[in-house]
Amino acid sequence: MAAYIKSVTFDSADALVLARFWAAALGTDVDEESTSDKAFVEAPGWGGPNMWFARVPEGKTAKNRMHFDLRAPGTVADEVARLEALGATVLHAGDELTVMADPEGNEFCVEWRPVPETCTASERARHHPNGHSRPRDTAYRLRRHIVAALTSAWGEGDASNEPGPGCGHERCRATRRRLPSDRVAGAQPAPQRQPRHA
Known part of the structure:
Protein backbone atom coordinates (compact mmCIF):
# COMPACT_ATOMS: atom_id res chain seq x y z
CA MET A 1 0.00 0.00 0.00
CA ALA A 2 1.43 3.39 -1.00
CA ALA A 3 1.57 6.56 1.07
CA TYR A 4 -0.82 9.46 0.42
CA ILE A 5 -0.67 13.21 0.98
CA LYS A 6 -2.30 13.90 4.35
CA SER A 7 -1.67 17.64 4.48
CA VAL A 8 0.28 20.52 2.96
CA THR A 9 2.12 22.88 5.32
CA PHE A 10 2.87 26.56 4.66
CA ASP A 11 5.45 28.67 6.49
CA SER A 12 3.96 32.07 7.23
CA ALA A 13 4.38 35.37 9.03
CA ASP A 14 0.86 35.07 10.49
CA ALA A 15 -0.66 31.61 10.27
CA LEU A 16 -4.21 32.75 10.98
CA VAL A 17 -4.24 35.45 8.28
CA LEU A 18 -3.00 33.04 5.63
CA ALA A 19 -5.34 30.27 6.78
CA ARG A 20 -8.35 32.58 6.54
CA PHE A 21 -7.43 33.53 2.98
CA TRP A 22 -7.08 29.94 1.78
CA ALA A 23 -10.20 28.80 3.60
CA ALA A 24 -12.21 31.51 1.85
CA ALA A 25 -10.50 30.83 -1.48
CA LEU A 26 -11.34 27.12 -1.35
CA GLY A 27 -14.77 27.36 0.28
CA THR A 28 -13.95 25.73 3.61
CA ASP A 29 -13.33 26.74 7.24
CA VAL A 30 -10.46 27.54 9.57
CA ASP A 31 -10.27 25.29 12.62
CA GLU A 32 -11.66 27.10 15.66
CA GLU A 33 -8.53 26.41 17.71
CA SER A 34 -6.24 28.06 15.16
CA THR A 35 -3.93 30.88 16.27
CA SER A 36 -1.44 33.24 14.66
CA ASP A 37 1.28 30.69 15.44
CA LYS A 38 -0.45 27.60 14.05
CA ALA A 39 -3.61 27.26 11.97
CA PHE A 40 -5.43 24.39 10.31
CA VAL A 41 -7.75 24.38 7.28
CA GLU A 42 -9.73 21.23 6.56
CA ALA A 43 -9.95 20.05 2.97
CA PRO A 44 -13.07 21.26 1.12
CA GLY A 45 -15.91 18.85 0.44
CA TRP A 46 -14.47 17.90 -2.97
CA GLY A 47 -11.43 16.37 -1.24
CA GLY A 48 -7.73 17.13 -1.36
CA PRO A 49 -5.16 17.38 1.45
CA ASN A 50 -5.71 19.40 4.60
CA MET A 51 -3.62 22.55 5.03
CA TRP A 52 -1.45 23.58 7.98
CA PHE A 53 0.02 27.06 8.45
CA ALA A 54 2.93 27.63 10.84
CA ARG A 55 4.50 30.93 11.88
CA VAL A 56 8.22 31.16 11.17
CA PRO A 57 10.66 34.04 11.83
CA GLU A 58 12.03 34.30 8.28
CA GLY A 59 10.14 35.73 5.32
CA LYS A 60 9.71 34.37 1.79
CA THR A 61 12.79 35.07 -0.35
CA ALA A 62 12.31 33.23 -3.68
CA LYS A 63 9.73 31.75 -6.02
Whole structure:
Protein backbone atom coordinates (compact mmCIF):
# COMPACT_ATOMS: atom_id res chain seq x y z
CA MET A 1 0.00 0.00 0.00
CA ALA A 2 1.43 3.39 -1.00
CA ALA A 3 1.57 6.56 1.07
CA TYR A 4 -0.82 9.46 0.42
CA ILE A 5 -0.67 13.21 0.98
CA LYS A 6 -2.30 13.90 4.35
CA SER A 7 -1.67 17.64 4.48
CA VAL A 8 0.28 20.52 2.96
CA THR A 9 2.12 22.88 5.32
CA PHE A 10 2.87 26.56 4.66
CA ASP A 11 5.45 28.67 6.49
CA SER A 12 3.96 32.07 7.23
CA ALA A 13 4.38 35.37 9.03
CA ASP A 14 0.86 35.07 10.49
CA ALA A 15 -0.66 31.61 10.27
CA LEU A 16 -4.21 32.75 10.98
CA VAL A 17 -4.24 35.45 8.28
CA LEU A 18 -3.00 33.04 5.63
CA ALA A 19 -5.34 30.27 6.78
CA ARG A 20 -8.35 32.58 6.54
CA PHE A 21 -7.43 33.53 2.98
CA TRP A 22 -7.08 29.94 1.78
CA ALA A 23 -10.20 28.80 3.60
CA ALA A 24 -12.21 31.51 1.85
CA ALA A 25 -10.50 30.83 -1.48
CA LEU A 26 -11.34 27.12 -1.35
CA GLY A 27 -14.77 27.36 0.28
CA THR A 28 -13.95 25.73 3.61
CA ASP A 29 -13.33 26.74 7.24
CA VAL A 30 -10.46 27.54 9.57
CA ASP A 31 -10.27 25.29 12.62
CA GLU A 32 -11.66 27.10 15.66
CA GLU A 33 -8.53 26.41 17.71
CA SER A 34 -6.24 28.06 15.16
CA THR A 35 -3.93 30.88 16.27
CA SER A 36 -1.44 33.24 14.66
CA ASP A 37 1.28 30.69 15.44
CA LYS A 38 -0.45 27.60 14.05
CA ALA A 39 -3.61 27.26 11.97
CA PHE A 40 -5.43 24.39 10.31
CA VAL A 41 -7.75 24.38 7.28
CA GLU A 42 -9.73 21.23 6.56
CA ALA A 43 -9.95 20.05 2.97
CA PRO A 44 -13.07 21.26 1.12
CA GLY A 45 -15.91 18.85 0.44
CA TRP A 46 -14.47 17.90 -2.97
CA GLY A 47 -11.43 16.37 -1.24
CA GLY A 48 -7.73 17.13 -1.36
CA PRO A 49 -5.16 17.38 1.45
CA ASN A 50 -5.71 19.40 4.60
CA MET A 51 -3.62 22.55 5.03
CA TRP A 52 -1.45 23.58 7.98
CA PHE A 53 0.02 27.06 8.45
CA ALA A 54 2.93 27.63 10.84
CA ARG A 55 4.50 30.93 11.88
CA VAL A 56 8.22 31.16 11.17
CA PRO A 57 10.66 34.04 11.83
CA GLU A 58 12.03 34.30 8.28
CA GLY A 59 10.14 35.73 5.32
CA LYS A 60 9.71 34.37 1.79
CA THR A 61 12.79 35.07 -0.35
CA ALA A 62 12.31 33.23 -3.68
CA LYS A 63 9.73 31.75 -6.02
CA ASN A 64 7.90 28.69 -4.71
CA ARG A 65 9.15 25.32 -5.96
CA MET A 66 5.57 24.04 -5.65
CA HIS A 67 2.26 25.81 -6.17
CA PHE A 68 -1.48 25.19 -6.39
CA ASP A 69 -3.37 25.22 -9.70
CA LEU A 70 -6.95 26.29 -9.02
CA ARG A 71 -9.72 25.43 -11.49
CA ALA A 72 -12.09 28.38 -11.94
CA PRO A 73 -15.76 27.38 -11.50
CA GLY A 74 -16.77 29.92 -14.15
CA THR A 75 -14.58 32.34 -16.06
CA VAL A 76 -10.99 32.98 -15.04
CA ALA A 77 -11.70 36.72 -14.83
CA ASP A 78 -14.55 36.23 -12.34
CA GLU A 79 -12.50 33.93 -10.13
CA VAL A 80 -9.50 36.27 -10.23
CA ALA A 81 -11.72 39.17 -9.15
CA ARG A 82 -13.10 37.10 -6.26
CA LEU A 83 -9.61 36.12 -5.08
CA GLU A 84 -8.37 39.71 -5.36
CA ALA A 85 -11.21 40.77 -3.07
CA LEU A 86 -9.96 38.19 -0.55
CA GLY A 87 -6.43 39.64 -0.61
CA ALA A 88 -4.61 37.97 -3.51
CA THR A 89 -2.68 39.90 -6.15
CA VAL A 90 -2.21 39.27 -9.88
CA LEU A 91 1.36 38.57 -11.04
CA HIS A 92 0.63 37.67 -14.67
CA ALA A 93 -2.82 37.85 -16.28
CA GLY A 94 -4.04 35.68 -19.14
CA ASP A 95 -7.27 34.46 -20.73
CA GLU A 96 -6.78 30.80 -19.87
CA LEU A 97 -4.41 31.02 -16.90
CA THR A 98 -3.56 33.78 -14.45
CA VAL A 99 -0.67 33.66 -11.96
CA MET A 100 -1.54 35.15 -8.58
CA ALA A 101 0.02 35.46 -5.13
CA ASP A 102 -1.68 34.99 -1.77
CA PRO A 103 -1.39 37.69 0.97
CA GLU A 104 2.13 36.48 1.87
CA GLY A 105 3.39 36.20 -1.70
CA ASN A 106 2.97 32.45 -2.33
CA GLU A 107 2.32 31.96 -6.04
CA PHE A 108 -0.62 29.98 -7.37
CA CYS A 109 -2.43 29.71 -10.70
CA VAL A 110 -6.07 30.08 -11.68
CA GLU A 111 -6.86 28.13 -14.84
CA TRP A 112 -9.87 27.80 -17.11
CA ARG A 113 -12.28 24.90 -17.08
CA PRO A 114 -12.24 22.79 -20.27
CA VAL A 115 -15.59 22.72 -22.04
CA PRO A 116 -16.98 19.21 -22.70
CA GLU A 117 -17.49 18.32 -26.35
CA THR A 118 -21.20 17.85 -25.58
CA CYS A 119 -21.67 21.55 -24.81
CA THR A 120 -23.67 23.66 -27.21
CA ALA A 121 -22.09 26.60 -29.04
CA SER A 122 -23.81 29.07 -26.70
CA GLU A 123 -22.51 27.22 -23.61
CA ARG A 124 -18.98 27.27 -25.03
CA ALA A 125 -19.22 31.00 -25.70
CA ARG A 126 -20.45 31.65 -22.17
CA HIS A 127 -17.62 29.71 -20.50
CA HIS A 128 -14.85 30.59 -22.97
CA PRO A 129 -15.61 33.72 -24.98
CA ASN A 130 -12.30 33.42 -26.85
CA GLY A 131 -13.36 30.09 -28.31
CA HIS A 132 -10.85 27.79 -26.56
CA SER A 133 -12.72 24.53 -26.40
CA ARG A 134 -10.43 21.66 -27.32
CA PRO A 135 -9.99 19.43 -24.26
CA ARG A 136 -7.41 17.18 -25.97
CA ASP A 137 -4.98 20.11 -26.12
CA THR A 138 -5.71 21.38 -22.61
CA ALA A 139 -3.03 19.62 -20.55
CA TYR A 140 -0.16 20.47 -22.88
CA ARG A 141 -1.30 24.06 -23.39
CA LEU A 142 -1.73 24.72 -19.67
CA ARG A 143 1.70 23.27 -18.85
CA ARG A 144 3.28 25.64 -21.38
CA HIS A 145 1.33 28.61 -20.04
CA ILE A 146 2.21 27.85 -16.40
CA VAL A 147 5.94 27.72 -17.17
CA ALA A 148 5.82 30.82 -19.35
CA ALA A 149 3.66 32.83 -16.96
CA LEU A 150 5.75 32.04 -13.89
CA THR A 151 8.96 32.79 -15.79
CA SER A 152 7.57 36.11 -17.00
CA ALA A 153 6.26 37.04 -13.54
CA TRP A 154 9.75 36.60 -12.11
CA GLY A 155 11.48 38.57 -14.84
CA GLU A 156 13.34 35.60 -16.29
CA GLY A 157 11.95 35.72 -19.79
CA ASP A 158 9.10 36.68 -22.03
CA ALA A 159 5.88 34.69 -21.66
CA SER A 160 5.02 35.33 -25.29
CA ASN A 161 7.87 33.00 -26.27
CA GLU A 162 6.13 29.99 -24.70
CA PRO A 163 2.47 29.95 -25.71
CA GLY A 164 0.63 26.69 -26.20
CA PRO A 165 -1.24 25.75 -29.37
CA GLY A 166 -4.72 27.20 -29.66
CA CYS A 167 -4.10 29.87 -27.02
CA GLY A 168 -4.85 33.57 -27.31
CA HIS A 169 -1.43 34.61 -28.59
CA GLU A 170 -1.40 36.07 -32.10
CA ARG A 171 1.26 33.63 -33.30
CA CYS A 172 -0.80 30.65 -32.11
CA ARG A 173 -4.01 31.90 -33.66
CA ALA A 174 -2.18 32.01 -36.98
CA THR A 175 -1.00 28.41 -36.76
CA ARG A 176 -3.84 26.67 -34.89
CA ARG A 177 -2.23 23.25 -35.06
CA ARG A 178 -3.46 20.22 -33.15
CA LEU A 179 -1.13 18.16 -31.03
CA PRO A 180 -0.48 14.48 -31.57
CA SER A 181 -2.17 12.56 -28.75
CA ASP A 182 1.16 11.39 -27.34
CA ARG A 183 2.11 15.02 -26.63
CA VAL A 184 -0.82 15.42 -24.21
CA ALA A 185 -0.24 14.38 -20.60
CA GLY A 186 -1.82 11.05 -19.81
CA ALA A 187 -3.06 10.47 -23.34
CA GLN A 188 -2.88 6.96 -24.73
CA PRO A 189 -2.05 6.29 -28.39
CA ALA A 190 -5.14 5.82 -30.48
CA PRO A 191 -5.81 2.12 -31.14
CA GLN A 192 -5.09 0.92 -34.68
CA ARG A 193 -8.19 0.06 -36.65
CA GLN A 194 -8.33 -3.50 -37.85
CA PRO A 195 -9.14 -3.95 -41.54
CA ARG A 196 -12.59 -5.28 -42.29
CA HIS A 197 -12.67 -8.69 -43.89
CA ALA A 198 -15.07 -9.31 -46.72
